[in-house]
Amino acid sequence: MKKDQIFDFFSRLAEANPAPRTELEYGNVYQLLVAVVLSAQATDVGVNKATRALFRDVHTPQQMVELGEEGLKQHIKTIGLFNAKAKNVIALSEILLRDFGGEVPQDRDVLTTLPGVGRKTANVVVNTAFGQETFAVDTHIFRVGNRTGLAPGKTPLAVELKLEKNVPGPFRRDAHHWLILHGRYVCKARKPECWRCIVADLCRFKPKTPAPGTSP
DSSP: OOHHHHHHHHHHHHHHOSSOOOSSOOSSHHHHHHHHHHTTTSOHHHHHHHHHHHHHHOOSHHHHHHHHHHHHHHHHTTSTTHHHHHHHHHHHHHHHHHHHTTOOOSOHHHHTTSTTOOHHHHHHHHHHHHOOOOOOOOHHHHHHHHHHSSSOOSSHHHHHHHHHHHSOGGGTTTHHHHHHHHHHHTSOSSSOOGGGOTTGGGOOOSSOOOOTTSOO
C-alpha cells in the first residue's frame, strides 16, 4: 500500500470513529494493566464480565495482594488460563509495590519485565494509559496488516515494525485501536465483510467478499 493510500486508509477510519478506545473496562491504569494481562487468549467481553465485580473492590496492587491468588481465581475462573493468570497478577502486583511504589511504569521495556506482561500487553498499556505511539499487534491487527497490504509481515513483531514505519503522524496514537476494531467487526477472520468496508478499494485482498445474497 502506497503512502497516499495509507493516509487515506486511516483518514477514513478516523472520520468514522474519531475517538477510538479499548473495549476493556477499567477505572485506573493498574486495572487496565490487569485487564490486558487477563485478556491474553480471551475476549474483551469475557474479561469484562469477570472483572466488573473484581474492580469494584480492587483498585490498587495492595488490594490485589490482600485478595490473594485464590480469591482472584474466584473472580476470573471463567477466563481461559485463569490459574496462570492469577499467579502472574499477584506476582506483578507484589513487584509494583516493592519496586515502583504501587505505580504502573510508563516504560514499555520495564513493563515487559513484569510477570505475564509481554510486548503486546506493554504496548497496549503505554498507548492507552500514557498516550505513547505504540502498535500492539494482536491477531486482529496481524490479520488486517497482512490482508490489506498495510503492514505485511510473517510475525507480530514484523507487522509492528512495519506499522511504526508506515503509519502517518496524525494517526499514530490511535492506529492500533482503529485496526483492532476494524478486524474485530469488519475484516473478520473467516469471512471479511468487504461489502460494508470503508477502505475496501484500498485493500489488496482479493476476491472481495460480496454482500449476503449476491453473486461475487
